[in-house]
Amino acid sequence: MEKETITVTSPLLPNLEEFQELLRDIWSKKWLTNNGEYHKRLEKALAEYLKVPYVCLFTNGTLPLLTALQAMRISGEVITTPYSFVATTHSLWWNGIKPVFVDIDPATGNIDPDKIEAAITPKTTAIMPVHVYGKPCDTVKIQAIADKYGLKVIYDAAHAFGVEVDGTGILNAGDMSTLSFHATKVYNTVEGGALVVHDEKTKKRIDYLKNFGFAGETEVIAPGINGKMDEVRSAYGLLNLKQVDAAIEARRKVAMKYRNALRTVEGISFFDDMPGVRHNYSYFPIFVDAEKYGMTRDALYFKMRDAKVLGRRYFYPLISEFSTYRGLPSAARENLPLAHKMADSVICLPMYHTLNEEDICRVLDIVCDK
Numbered sequence: 001m002e003k004e005t006i007t008v009t010s011p012l013l014p015n016l017e018e019f020q021e022l023l024r025d026i027w028s029k030k031w032l033t034n035n036g037e038y039h040k041r042l043e044k045a046l047a048e049y050l051k052v053p054y055v056c057l058f059t060n061g062t063l064p065l066l067t068a069l070q071a072m073r074i075s076g077e078v079i080t081t082p083y084s085f086v087a088t089t090h091s092l093w094w095n096g097i098k099p100v101f102v103d104i105d106p107a108t109g110n111i112d113p114d115k116i117e118a119a120i121t122p123k124t125t126a127i128m129p130v131h132v133y134g135k136p137c138d139t140v141k142i143q144a145i146a147d148k149y150g151l152k153v154i155y156d157a158a159h160a161f162g163v164e165v166d167g168t169g170i171l172n173a174g175d176m177s178t179l180s181f182h183a184t185k186v187y188n189t190v191e192g193g194a195l196v197v198h199d200e201k202t203k204k205r206i207d208y209l210k211n212f213g214f215a216g217e218t219e220v221i222a223p224g225i226n227g228k229m230d231e232v233r234s235a236y237g238l239l240n241l242k243q244v245d246a247a248i249e250a251r252r253k254v255a256m257k258y259r260n261a262l263r264t265v266e267g268i269s270f271f272d273d274m275p276g277v278r279h280n281y282s283y284f285p286i287f288v289d290a291e292k293y294g295m296t297r298d299a300l301y302f303k304m305r306d307a308k309v310l311g312r313r314y315f316y317p318l319i320s321e322f323s324t325y326r327g328l329p330s331a332a333r334e335n336l337p338l339a340h341k342m343a344d345s346v347i348c349l350p351m352y353h354t355l356n357e358e359d360i361c362r363v364l365d366i367v368c369d370k
């Protein structure tokens with residue numbers, strides 16, 4: 001029998017009957033968007049779940065990045081990581097800000113805080129780190145640098161839904177954090193996202209900015225954008241929130257099985273859990289040491305593909321390698337050796353809540369059996 005393709009991810013979907021019930025309610029109320037009941041309920045429910053004071057919902061995970069930069073009037077240069085999804089740096093470019101790339105810490109894949117200070121210039125206004133794969137950045141060290149130089153910190157926390165450090169939600173770090181609820185993420189609203197802020201005044205300002213800058217029927221206080229999430233996806237999001245813990249637990253079990261099997265495979269390394277951290281197991285990256293493993297990363301990647309097991313080379317190529325950014329001085333290969341090493345060796349294995357025993361065995365058979 002022809003084997004089915006194992007995809008790298010599979011979305012968390014709400015119960016269809018429950019969703020239909022909520023749709024019926026929306027149909028009867030005829031309120032589809034603009035801060036409706038489900039939108040308000042989801043903002044409140046997410047703030048509670050994520051252990052943060054205020055959540056501003058958005059229609060995707062890129063608009064909160066753009067809006068955070070606008071809201072804090074960030075300009076000049078912003079220090080960031082090349083080891084991420086392009087949206088991180090694109091948000092700077094769209095705001096006319098010059099990204100300055102700093103190398104990563106190979107222990108986490110996140111920006112190396114010890115290399116940030118050397119990249120600061122008189123034009124630097126902010127730091128935009130990413131909690132890559134949901135692994136928390138060293139938020140204490142980053143904040144200390146920001147305080148010393150008077151810089152803002154905006155975390156791209158698109159991967160870090162539900163991640164906690166010593167019982168505190170990771171989204172409390174920095175001035176603001178952004179989330180993505182894209183279909184491929186741990187928690188999704190089909191498309192969607194959020195900006196997490198720490199006080200009511202900022203929450204209000206963001207709510208104006210995501211609605212064209214309208215502060216009243218006839219008052220526009222700033223050149224805002226349309227970033228609003230609608231009632232249909234807010235209702236969908238409420239239902240998915242009820243099952244996200246079970247999905248994370250299912251992902252944890254997959255991660256444990258992967259780790260147990262891969263620990264003895266020479267030339268393959270991976271991340272273990274960090275002490276005191278509640279992880280969300282959003283991705284399962286492995287790193288191939290071609291010499292020790294006896295096969296290159298790409299050879300393994302294509303061998304997987306031939307066997308209908310789809311991995312992803314996240315994040316290869318580095319953002320700094322794309323034509324938009326390649327000419328920047330900080331994009332030079334010599335400036336980012338560790339990020340290049342990681343990008344050149346990574347494969348994200350299939351990881352989702354419904355991955356079953358048979359699927360896991362198929363994945364492991366390919367990686368373990370050279």
Ligand SMILES: *Cc1c(COP(=O)(O)O)cnc(C)c1O
Pocket residue numbers: 060061062063084085087088130156158159179180181182191192193
């Ligand atoms: C997914 C993602 C985004 C963008 O989110 P969208 O909802 O797809 O717009 C931004 N940054 C990172 C690191 C991401 O992985």
